[in-house]
Amino acid sequence: MITGGxxxxxxxxxxxxxxxxxxxxxxxxxxxxAELISTFRLNHGEIRVVRxxxxxxxxxxxxxxxxxxxxxxxxxxxxxxxRIAPARAGHAAENIAYGHDSxxxxxxxxxxxxxxxxxxxxxxxSRVGVASARDASGKRTYWAMVIAxxxxxxxxxxxxxxxxxxxxKREADSSSRPKANGCHIKLLSxxx
Numbered sequence: 703m704i705t706g707g708x709x710x711x712x713x714x715x716x717x718x719x720x721x722x723x724x725x726x727x728x729x730x731x732x733x734x735x736a737e738l739i740s741t742f743r744l745n746h747g748e749i750r751v752v753r754x755x756x757x758x759x760x761x762x763x764x765x766x767x768x769x770x771x772x773x774x775x776x777x778x779x780x781x782x783x784x785r786i787a788p789a790r791a792g793h794a795a796e797n798i799a800y801g802h803d804s805x806x807x808x809x810x811x812x813x814x815x816x817x818x819x820x821x822x823x824x825x826x827x828s829r830v831g832v833a834s835a836r837d838a839s840g841k842r843t844y845w846a847m848v849i850a851x852x853x854x855x856x857x858x859x860x861x862x863x864x865x866x867x868x869x870x871k872r873e874a875d876s877s878s879r880p881k882a883n884g885c886h887i888k889l890l891s892x893x894x
Contacts, residue, residue: 735805735832739822739849742813748823756789757831757848764798764846769835774800774844789829791850795821800844805832808845827851 740750764785767778776782776796786794797818802808812818827849834845 735809735847736830738806738809739830739832739847742809742822743827746823749826749828751827751830751849754789754829754831754850757829757850758833759831760785760789761796761831761846761848762833762835764796764848765833765835765844768798768800768844768846769837769842772837772842774798786848786850789848789850791829792852793824793827794848794850795824795827796849797821797847798845800842802845803843805834805845812847821847821849824849824851 736751736753740752744750764776764779768774771778776798779785782794782796786796797812799808799811802811809822812822829850831848832846834843836843
């Protein structure tokens with residue numbers, strides 16, 4: 703005979719198993735996403751990227767914020783330069799999207815967009831984070847990808863990139879290391 707207490711324990715156990723499965727899903731998706739991005743990069747003369755826990759967290763926070771507000775925006779959690787600072791990256795870029803349920807379709811959309819493609823092929827990027835989240839209705843999936851590389855020696859000042867397309871965020875030379883002049887991040891000649 704099954705008692706009410708036994709049924710309650712089974713229900714709680716099922717819920718815990720469901721949430722553990724749900725929590726593990728983004729990690730699997732991010733790993734395969736890193737492989738898909740690496741394959742694309744290698745086919746275009748760039749180096750492989752590996753999944754990075756800090757970038758995964760930054761991407762997940764971005765995807766969840768966009769989904770909760772149902773707003774496709776790089777600024778939903780504040781400026782990218784501030785959000786990427788914990789990654790201590792020498793250069794980084796962000797792609798966002800919504801609509802597709804699979805990463806493969808989202809990646810295809812980014813590859814077909816010149817600004818997003820440029821971010822995917824960020825020179826000497828070595829790390830990536832990818833995440834998705836659904837809006838409250840469960841009908842729309844939001845995606846965020848953050849790709850980053852370490853500090854590189856600069857031969858001299860070059861021309862700055864033009865402002866990227868909407869839904870493409872690129873921060874070249876963003877730095878979270880404090881400079882001798884007290885700057886934590888230098889962005890377009892602004893010391894933050």
